[in-house]
Structure formats: C-alpha cells, structure tokens
Amino acid sequence: MVVMLFFGKSFGFSANLRIICAACGAGKRVPFFDFNWKNQIWNILFLVGAILGGWIASTFLSNGEAVQISQATIRDIQQLGFSAPQGMQPEELFGMEALSGLKTIALLLGGGLLIGFGSRYAGGCTSGHAISGLSDLQWPSLVAVIGFFIGGLIITFLLYPLIF
Numbered sequence: 001m002v003v004m005l006f007f008g009k010s011f012g013f014s015a016n017l018r019i020i021c022a023a024c025g026a027g028k029r030v031p032f033f034d035f036n037w038k039n040q041i042w043n044i045l046f047l048v049g050a051i052l053g054g055w056i057a058s059t060f061l062s063n064g065e066a067v068q069i070s071q072a073t074i075r076d077i078q079q080l081g082f083s084a085p086q087g088m089q090p091e092e093l094f095g096m097e098a099l100s101g102l103k104t105i106a107l108l109l110g111g112g113l114l115i116g117f118g119s120r121y122a123g124g125c126t127s128g129h130a131i132s133g134l135s136d137l138q139w140p141s142l143v144a145v146i147g148f149f150i151g152g153l154i155i156t157f158l159l160y161p162l163i164f
Helices: 002-006 015-023 037-060 071-079 096-100 102-121 126-135 139-163
Strands: none
Touching (some): 002 126, 096 102, 126 139
16 A cells, blocks of 8 residues: 555555446546546456455365354344355355345345445545545545445444345
C-alpha cells in the first residue's frame, strides 16, 4: 500500500468493472467509460492474481477437511436454519442447489444491483475505501467505511431475520 500511495495509485476491486467495460469499447457509447484504461492494467492483473490465487489455494493447498469454526458459530448458523459447513462454507448458502429458488435469484440480483449502485455512488468499493482510502487518510473514505459497517449491522440484525 505504501508503494501504491508513493506512485499515486489507488486500490479497489470495483474499478476493475469500469476498466473491463472501457477495454471492451463501452467508452464509445458512455462517457464514464471513456478514459485511458491501459494506465490501470495493473489493477486487472491484481484481479486475475486474486482469482488465480484462490483457485490454487482451493485446488492444491486444501486438505478437504471442513473449515474449523467455533461451536458458538455452528450453533448460530444452525439457529438460522443452516448446517455446519462440510467444506469451506454451508452448502445451503453457497452450493449450486441454492440457485434453484426464485427468491435466492431475486436476492442475488437485487443485492448485486445495490452493491453496484452503492460502490458507484460512494466513489469506490469497500476494499478501495477501507484499504486505499483510509491509508491515504481520506475523510470521505472514513465516512464510507462507517456507513458500510452500519449498513452491514442493519442487514444482519434487522433485515436478514425478515428475509429468512
């Protein structure tokens, strides 16, 4: 992060969508995507590295055992109606069977739209504000991160019980 700040770069995953759209020619129709995306190719390499690193870790560094979590966490997720993970996460939440319900698809699409709108409206995503913005001592990033946490608490304790 220090090196990125030294060279005037900022970090954030949501910028990758803009870069990909610009590289595919969206700048010809939408001015927001009309910029020199080649100056930010390093961000795409970071995205590819994160995906590749996750694949390498799950394929070659995993022993196949379930993730080790506390008994209190297992009780909490069982109270929500989910079983303890047999692998990396509960299958009811992240397995392919979870995509069979219309409610789940609607929640994923609605959540994706809200995240996309929120990251654009806030001028960056959670990683951009929390890592890059806070390390650069940017006041708007502090406000955004506080807002992310408040929103997460509201969803977890107020809306989640209503949805499920």
